[in-house]
Amino acid sequence: xxxxxxxxxxxxxxxxxxxxxxxxxxxxxxxxxxxxxxxxxxxxxxxxxxxxxxxxxxxxxxxxxxxxxxxxxxxxxxxxxxxxxxxxxxxxxxxxxxxxxxxxxxxxxxxxxxxxxxxxxxxxxxxxxxxxxxxxxxxxxxxxxxxxxxxxxxxxxxxxxxxxxxxxxxxxxxxxxxxxxxxxxxxxxxxxxxxxxxxxxxxxxxxxxxxxxxxxxxxxxxxxxxxxxxxxxxxxxxxxxxxxxxxxxxxxxxxxxxxxxxxxxxxxxxxxxxxxxxxxxxxxxxxxxxxxxxxxxxxxxxxxxxxxxxxxxxxxxxxxxxxxxxxxxxxxxxxxxxxxxxxxxxxxxxxxxxxxxxxxxxxxxxxxxxxxxxxxxxxxxxxxxxxxxxxxxxxxxxxxxxxxxxxxxxxxxxxxxxxxxxxxxxxxxxxxxxxxxxxxxxxxxxxxxxxxxxxxxxxxxxxxxxxxxxxxxxxxxxxxxxxxxxxxxxxxxxxxxxxxxxxxxxxxxxxxxxxxxxxxxxxxxxxxxxxx
Numbered sequence: 001x002x003x004x005x006x007x008x009x010x011x012x013x014x015x016x017x018x019x020x021x022x023x024x025x026x027x028x029x030x031x032x033x034x035x036x037x038x039x040x041x042x043x044x045x046x047x048x049x050x051x052x053x054x055x056x057x058x059x060x061x062x063x064x065x066x067x068x069x070x071x072x073x074x075x076x077x078x079x080x081x082x083x084x085x086x087x088x089x090x091x092x093x094x095x096x097x098x099x100x101x102x103x104x105x106x107x108x109x110x111x112x113x114x115x116x117x118x119x120x121x122x123x124x125x126x127x128x129x130x131x132x133x134x135x136x137x138x139x140x141x142x143x144x145x146x147x148x149x150x151x152x153x154x155x156x157x158x159x160x161x162x163x164x165x166x167x168x169x170x171x172x173x174x175x176x177x178x179x180x181x182x183x184x185x186x187x188x189x190x191x192x193x194x195x196x197x198x199x200x201x202x203x204x205x206x207x208x209x210x211x212x213x214x215x216x217x218x219x220x221x222x223x224x225x226x227x228x229x230x231x232x233x234x235x236x237x238x239x240x241x242x243x244x245x246x247x248x249x250x251x252x253x254x255x256x257x258x259x260x261x262x263x264x265x266x267x268x269x270x271x272x273x274x275x276x277x278x279x280x281x282x283x284x285x286x287x288x289x290x291x292x293x294x295x296x297x298x299x300x301x302x303x304x305x306x307x308x309x310x311x312x313x314x315x316x317x318x319x320x321x322x323x324x325x326x327x328x329x330x331x332x333x334x335x336x337x338x339x340x341x342x343x344x345x346x347x348x349x350x351x352x353x354x355x356x357x358x359x360x361x362x363x364x365x366x367x368x369x370x371x372x373x374x375x376x377x378x379x380x381x382x383x384x385x386x387x388x389x390x391x392x393x394x395x396x397x398x399x400x401x402x403x404x405x406x407x408x409x410x411x412x413x414x415x416x417x418x419x420x421x422x423x424x425x426x427x428x429x430x431x432x433x434x435x436x437x438x439x440x441x442x443x444x445x446x447x448x449x450x451x452x453x454x455x456x457x458x459x460x461x462x463x464x465x466x467x468x469x470x471x472x473x474x475x476x477x478x479x480x481x482x483x484x485x486x487x488x489x490x491x492x493x494x495x496x497x498x499x500x501x502x503x504x505x506x507x508x509x510x511x512x513x514x515x516x517x518x519x520x521x522x523x524x525x526x527x528x529x530x531x532x
Contacts, residue, residue, distance in 0.1 A: 028054040028085075029434035032073055053084035058101060059092045067098040074106045083107055085114035096122050104128055117142065130154040138162040145169040153177050162191050170208045181212055187221040191230075195281055207231060219243070225250055232256065242270070246399070259442045269294045269317075274304040284312040288346040304336040309337050311392075315345040318388060325387045333394030341392060343384075344404035345386040349413050350419075354420045359430075361468045365479040368417055369410070409480075415480040415488075418473055425469045429498050436505055466499055 018026075027035050027048070035049040057073075086107045090096050096119050106224060111133040114428035118140035129137070135157050144166060158178050159226070165188040172193070175184070193208045199413045210218070215234040221243040232240075237256040244266045248470045251271040259277045264270070265286040274280075283305055290298065298317060305311070321328060335341075349370045352360075362368065384392075393399050473492060480488055 023048065024052055024054065028056065029431045030059050031056050033069070034435070035072070039361075047078070051081050053082070055083060056087045056089075057099075058087075058089040062096065063092055063093050066092050066096075067102070068095060068482070069101055070099045074102060077106075077396045079110075084112070085116075087116040088114055089116075089121075090119045092120070096120070101128065101476060107131075108134070116140070132157060134158055136160040138164070139166055140164045141166070142421070143167040143169075144171055144174070146171040146174045154182060159183065161185070163187070165189065168192065172211065175212045178212065182214060182216055183217045184210070184212075184215060185219040185221070186223050187219070188223070190224045190226065192226050210234065229253070237462065244270070250485060269298055269301075271297060272301055272395060273382070274301065277304065278307055280305060280307050280312040283308050285317060286312070286314050287317055287344065288314060290314075290317055290318065290320045292324065295320055295327050299327055305334055305338055308335055310340040311335060311338060312342045312344065313392075315343055318343050318392075319382065321388050321391070322385050328391045329387060331391060332389055335392070335394065338393070338399050340400045340402075342402040342404065344412075345406050345409050345492040349406075349409055351413055351417055354417070354424050357417065357421055357472055358424060358465060358469050362472045362475050365414055365476050366410075368414065368476070376379050388420065411479060414476050415484050418476040418480055418488060420471060421473050421476070422488075425466065425473070426498075428469075429495070429502060433498075433502050436509075459487060470496065470499060472484055 018331065032049065032052075033038045035052065052409065083106070084105060088100065088103060090099065092099075100117070100119055100122065108131040113133055114136040115134055116138040118138075119142065120141055131154070134155055137155070137188065138163070139157060141164070153174050155178055158181055158184040161175075161178065161181060162185045166173070166186075169192045171191075173182070181310065191208050208227045209231045211231075211233045212343065213235060215237050217239045218232065218234065218237055219241040221241070223244060225248050230250060230252045232253065233255045235256065236258050238258060239261045240254065240259060240263070240363070242252075242264045248270055251273065253273040253275055255275040256275065257276050258279050258281050261282045262277075262280060263284040263286065264272070265284075267287070267289045269285075269287050271288050285298075285301075349369065357368065369395055393401065473495070477485065477488055477492060
């Protein structure tokens with residue numbers, strides 16, 4: 001027992017000697033309930049949880065009395081220390097309102113700058129979001145109704161707002177009230193706008209507006225627009241990204257005189273009106289299944305791109321133009337300022353998402369694609385008619401023209417997926433390392449090591465998942481873009497080294513576990529022998 005205890009005591013001493021900033025960073029990945037367990041260590045660790053600048057609250061449906069736990073945590077904190085960030089991820093069978101309200105009040109009174117709210121079955125009242133210090137806000141899986149509450153958001157310092165899978169009712173005015181908002185992302189959201197008749201019944205309105213004078217970056221991803229018109233009026237907007245695979249039959253009007261970058265990705269080309277965008281320089285139209293009836297819609301948008309210098313088009317758009325030459329024939333090129341044109345294929349290149357690739361083990365790099373490449377499509381050479389070439393390039397001989405083959409397009413996709421897998425694995429390793437170090441430093445863990453560690457090893461650390469991701473990344477590296485291979489090999493080496501460090505720690509702890517079990521059973525057998 002002494003050898004195992006000595007090793008763990010050394011780990012406690014080593015962790016205790018780390019600087020505060022590094023300890024805070026490690027603990028920022030760990031739920032607050034685990035941080036509190038460290039209070040049984042030395043005097044230095046006794047109140048470490050009371051001064052942490054980054055707090056993470058999480059609970060599951062089995063948790064009861066969580067509001068009491070929240071009250072205890074916040075009342076024990078050093079009130080003279082500000083809070084930098086708070087992350088709430090609550091899944092509780094109780095009404096979460098008491099916990100959320102208490103956490104928000106504490107956060108706003110202690111100058112919180114970054115806040116994430118992800119609470120099941122909870123609607124966020126706009127009147128609760130009142131803070132002079134908050135700069136970054138993320139709301140996940142909630143409902144916001146700006147119509148029933150007379151008090152709007154009061155977030156004068158807010159610069160970044162991310163809304164993920166949020167239902168928004170009548171929230172145009174709320175977005176307009178964030179006067180210093182620079183970055184706005186709506187992902188998987190449902191947008192509703194309705195008015196009320198004389199009897200108080202809702203009548204759905206025709207339009208939703210995003211009006212903000214300071215906004216610089218706007219991303220609208222997989223938004224469900226339950227309106228007929230979406231109007232964006234953002235005079236200082238620089239970047240607009242529309243990623244929408246859901247069919248939107250309404251009209252989208254963009255008024256952004258400073259807009260320089262526009263990207264549209266989806267299956268169908270939207271009813272888009274670019275109202276006064278004279279600064280557009282870079283445009284990427286990534287449409288996988290444009291319809292024949294949309295060719296006039298595409299042509300009308302092209303007429304608004306006179307200032308564009310860099311243009312990327314999906315091959316599917318170009319093929320549509322080739323079958324509709326009557327629309328573009330005898331027309332001058334709408335791109336007099338064009339310096340770069342790239343055409344790339346999309347169909348057959350849809351990949352599995354990253355969560356799927358962290359749970360399955362690939363047998364081939366091509367298995368990341370949901371459909372396998374067609375032989376005829378592979379052999380087909382991409383050709384442009386003279387009519388389409390003249391329309392896109394005009395008479396300019398200075399345009400850099402790039403045609404991306406299906407093979408290269410797959411390599412680009414594989415490279416992007418590999419990057420995302422590496423980022424996902426690094427995050428998993430950071431969390432596992434923080435958990436392992438915290439667990440090893442906990443004196444109570446030493447006492448219960450023989451009972452709990454084997455199960456902890458399987459459940460919390462999950463090496464099979466880590467090994468699967470490493471295997472998949474290694475498989476993909478052979479097919480990434482040649483220009484990125486050296487850099488990505490170096491990243492992979494760092495991931496491997498970090499993984500080996502964490503696994504080595506777990507192996508040492510498993511040896512301690514076996515020693516403790518051996519001593520326990522030997523002592524138990526000796527006791528039986530002496531008593532007989």
